[in-house]
Amino acid sequence: MSYDQDLMETASGTRTSSGGRSAGSGTGPGSDEDELLPQLVAHLREHRTKLRQEWAERIQSSGLLHAMTPQEMTAETTSVYDNYVEVLETGSVEALQRYARDLSERIIPRGVETHEVVGIVLLLRDVLARSLFEKYQRDFGMLNRVLDAYEPAANRIANTVAVSFVDERERVIRQQQDSIRELSTPVLPVRERLLILPIIGVLDSERARQLTEQLLTGIRTHRAKVVVIDITGVPDVDEAVADHLVRTVDASRLMGASVIITGLSPEIAQTLVTIGVDLSKMDTIGDLQGGLEEAERLLGFSVTRGDGVSGP
Amino acid sequence: MTPGPKLVSILRQGPYLIASVHTALDDTQMTRFQEDLIEQIGRHRSRGVIIDVAALDVLDSFATRTLRTIGEIARLRGARTIIVGIQPEVAFAIVSLGMSTGSLETALDLEEGLTYLDGPTWREPDRARAAR
Numbered sequence: 391m392s393y394d395q396d397l398m399e400t401a402s403g404t405r406t407s408s409g410g411r412s413a414g415s416g417t418g419p420g421s422d423e424d425e426l427l428p429q430l431v432a433h434l435r436e437h438r439t440k441l442r443q444e445w446a447e448r449i450q451s452s453g454l455l456h457a458m459t460p461q462e463m464t465a466e467t468t469s470v471y472d473n474y475v476e477v478l479e480t481g482s483v484e485a486l487q488r489y490a491r492d493l494s495e496r497i498i499p500r501g502v503e504t505h506e507v508v509g510i511v512l513l514l515r516d517v518l519a520r521s522l523f524e525k526y527q528r529d530f531g532m533l534n535r536v537l538d539a540y541e542p543a544a545n546r547i548a549n550t551v552a553v554s555f556v557d558e559r560e561r562v563i564r565q566q567q568d569s570i571r572e573l574s575t576p577v578l579p580v581r582e583r584l585l586i587l588p589i590i591g592v593l594d595s596e597r598a599r600q601l602t603e604q605l606l607t608g609i610r611t612h613r614a615k616v617v618v619i620d621i622t623g624v625p626d627v628d629e630a631v632a633d634h635l636v637r638t639v640d641a642s643r644l645m646g647a648s649v650i651i652t653g654l655s656p657e658i659a660q661t662l663v664t665i666g667v668d669l670s671k672m673d674t675i676g677d678l679q680g681g682l683e684e685a686e687r688l689l690g691f692s693v694t695r696g697d698g699v700s701g702p
Numbered sequence: 703m704t705p706g707p708k709l710v711s712i713l714r715q716g717p718y719l720i721a722s723v724h725t726a727l728d729d730t731q732m733t734r735f736q737e738d739l740i741e742q743i744g745r746h747r748s749r750g751v752i753i754d755v756a757a758l759d760v761l762d763s764f765a766t767r768t769l770r771t772i773g774e775i776a777r778l779r780g781a782r783t784i785i786v787g788i789q790p791e792v793a794f795a796i797v798s799l800g801m802s803t804g805s806l807e808t809a810l811d812l813e814e815g816l817t818y819l820d821g822p823t824w825r826e827p828d829r830a831r832a833a834r
Contacts, residue, residue, distance in 0.1 A: 606790030613810055641793035646786070646809035 426539040431479040433525060434518060442471045445517045454509050457500045466493065474514060478543050483550045490554035498559055507555045508548070515544045575601045577608035583615040584685050586678070590623035598634040605638060609647045616685040617642060620678045622653030632667040639672055648688065649673065652681035710735050712742055718750040718819055719743060719781075720812070724757050732768045739772060743781050750819035751776050754812055756787025766801045773806055784808065786815040 434441065446467050449455055455463065470493075473486045494507075522540060526533035575597065578586050585608055589601065605617065619635075621627075627635075639649040651674045654662075662669060675681045686693060709731055712721045721739055743751060753769065755761065761769075773783040784807045788796075796803060809815040 602794055603790070606793060609810070610790060613814075615810075615814075637794070637797040640797040640803070641790070644785075644788045644793040644796060644803060644806075644808045645790065646811075646814055 426536055427478060427481075427543070430522070430536060430540055431475055433522070434475045434478070437521060438471065438475075441517055441521055442467055445471070445514050448513050448517060449510055452509065452513065454506045454513075455502065457497070457502055470510075470514065474518075474547055477547050477550075478540070481543070483546060486547065487550055487554055490551045491558050494555045494558035498555075498562055504552070504555060504559070508552050511548045511551045515548060518544070575604050577604050577612075579612050579614075580682070581686070581689070581691060583613055584618070584682075584689060585609070585612055585614045585616075586618045586620060586682070588620045588623065588678075591625075593621075593624050593627060593631045595630055595634065598631050598638075602634065602638045602641065606641060606645060609642060609645050614647050616688050617647050617649045618678065618681040618685050619649060619651050620653045620681065621651065621658070622655070622678065624655075624658070627658050627661060629665045629667065632662055632665070636667060636669070636672060643671075650675055650681045650684055652676065652678045710738075712739060714742075714746050714748070715816075717748060718752060718816070719746060719748045720752045720754065722754040722757070726758060726760055727765065729764050732765055736768055736772050736775075740775050740779065743776055743779050748781050751781050751783045752812060752815040752819070753783065753785050754787045754815075755785060755792075756789070756811065759789060759792065761788070761792050761796060763799065763801050766796055766803065770802075770804055770806055777805075782807070782819060784815045784818055787811050 446463060449463070449467070458466070469489065473489050477483055477486050497507075519537070519540070522536055523533065526536055575587065575589065578588070580586050585605075587601070587605060587608075591597075593601070605619075608614065609617065635651070639651075642649045649672075651672055653676075654674055673684075675684055709725055709727055710721055710723050712719055714720075719739070719742055721735070723735075727735060739751065739753075742748070751772070753772070755769075769785055773785075776783045786809045788808060807818070809818050
C-alpha cells in the first residue's frame, strides 16, 4: 500500500515535470520514452476502480461472459486489470501468461468462447485508451507518444491472452482425444485365453493402426489363443481399413492366435465383396454370441446351465 | 564357424529340437543356421522343431523366407516346424511388408509350441478326430 502511494507520488511528480517540459518544447523530442510507461502505469493505478468498473459495464453491455456471476466478474476483472497494468509496467508477459492459462482452465469447462475472451481483453484495451485520450486531450504530441508506448504493449497483452486461451483449449481437446482413443479399443479377456474386442464407431486408419497394436500386445499379455473382434458398432469400412483388418488377422495368426470376426453388417459385407478384399483367411460369424460359442468350442470350453438355476 | 558366443543354440528335448535365436542373424549366419538345423534333424531323428525368435525385434524378408524354407525341408525329412515367440511389432511388420508366411506354423511361446507338437498332427487328422 505504502509502496503504491510512493510509486504514485513519484510517478505523478514525473508526470507534472515532464508534462511541463513537453508543453514548453511543443512537439519536439522533449520527454524520454522510458518515462512514458511509468507515467501511464501510475495513471492506470490511480484510476483503477473507476476504469475497472467502466470495463465491467462494457463487458456486460456487450453481452459477453454471461456464464459468470457478477461476483466472479468483479474478482476476475480485478485480477485481469492488475495483471494488465503489471505487464505494462514490467514488460514481461510471463506472469500474465500463467494467469491467462489458469483462468482458461477454469472458464473453458463453463463454455466460454474464444471470441468472448478476446473481446474482453480488447474492451479493456479500448477503455484504457479512452482514458488516455481524455487525460492528454489537450496535448496532442504527448498523447501520440503515450499511445506509441501503450499500443504495442496492449497488443502484446491481447495476443498473449488469446494465445494462452487457445493453447489451453487445444490442450483440453488433445487430452480428450487421447482418452477417447484409449477407451475406444478395449481388449477384454472373457475366458482363459479368449479375448474380445468390441469396436464402436468409425474405423479410420489411425484407429485401425492402434487397434492392431493393442490387439497384438493383448495377445501376448493374456496369452490368448482365440480373439473375437466384434464390429457390430462400425458403420462403414473402406478398402484400406478392410486391408488392415486382414493384416491384423494374419499377424495375430503369426502370434499363435486365431481371430474370429463377428457382426459384419449387410452393408459392410457387401462393400467388402464389391471391393474385392481377400477374405478367404478371415473367419467370420454372424453375431457376437455365435462368435463366442465358436471360440469356446475351439478352446474346448462347454457351457451348460446349472441344475439349480431355473431357466428364464 | 563364426567366432564368439553362439548365436543360436539347438537343444534336443525328447523327440523335438528347440532352436533359440539369441540375436539378429545376417544372411550367412541364417543360412548356416538352416544347414545346422536340418543336419541335426536327421542326426536326432526328430519329429518336431521349435524355432524360438522371441529375442528378435526384426525379421527381414530373407530371414522369413529362410524360416519358411526350413519348415518345408524339415517336413520332407519327417519333422514338423513351428515358429514361436514372434513379437507383436515383428508380426505386423511381416504381414505389412507382404512377406508370405505360407505354410509357416506359429504359436505364442515355447510352451505353446510344445503343446502344439504334442497335439494331433497333420498326418493323422482322421485318427485324432476319431479319438475325440
